[in-house]
Amino acid sequence: MDELNKQLPDEVVLKRAFKDPSYFNLLVDKYEAAFLRKALGIVKKQEEAEDIVQETFVKIYKYGHKFKKEAGIEFKSWAYKILMNTSFTHYQDLKKTAGNTEYLDPLLYEDKPSEKDLDLATINDAKAAVQAVITKMPEHLAKVLKLYYLEDMSYDSICKVEKIAITTLKMRLFRAKRLFQKISTEN
């Protein structure tokens, strides 16, 4: 890929990659190291982190047509959101197979971002920290908290997804918030 292509905005590169997948090389080159660092900070195992990053890139390509650049929504933060969600799901699966004994490294804040992705780190560290606490919570509470705060879903949508009444949801959110506070202060 020539230098000119490397200067293209990420969303343009992604759009071109739909027609010619060789353009996707540019996005992989740009983000793989940062993604891997972030995923490694969550799962602590190289192979698991590589799986997460691989899955993230595939999701970016698969659902890339849904991404629309708007004010305040950058490709970077969208891609990182996919990475964090994939890591979260992967981690939940790991926890299930490992019998709830494995915990996230709580020091996600201490991830040392390179200068290149310093801005990404500031966008994502808060979310990563929230994710880290959420993964320590029971699944039914973690899920509503994640849907409400991280995925910005409305009460109605969550009720539909979870097939629960709104009062149940409010109660779960209340309990989840209390537990979240408790775990956060313990850390």
Add this chain to the structure above:
Amino acid sequence: MSPIFKTKILWRIYVIWFFRRVLPLVSAQILIIAFALKIFAKKVFLGKVLENAAVAADSSYWEFLKYLAYAFFSAHILIQIIIILILALGTLLLRDAGRVIRTYINTIR
């Protein structure tokens, strides 16, 4: 970063691209060609045409080409359309095959 890791990602991207953009198009082209060939085979006695073409080819290449042109223009309009369709789609199919190989080389280097 390990090049194998990158290749794995790009391979999966290539597969998605292939299934999304190439496979439906190529399948449609093959189906249409197959359908056109079926009609062609019903309407034209190809063995006889080839036999005559072989006789024409005996004299010279020019005679052979002249015979093919004569056979084409003497055929029914439907047959002419089918022949053009088969040739056009065959060319597109070859172009797509080339694109698949070229994209593979460009993507997974």
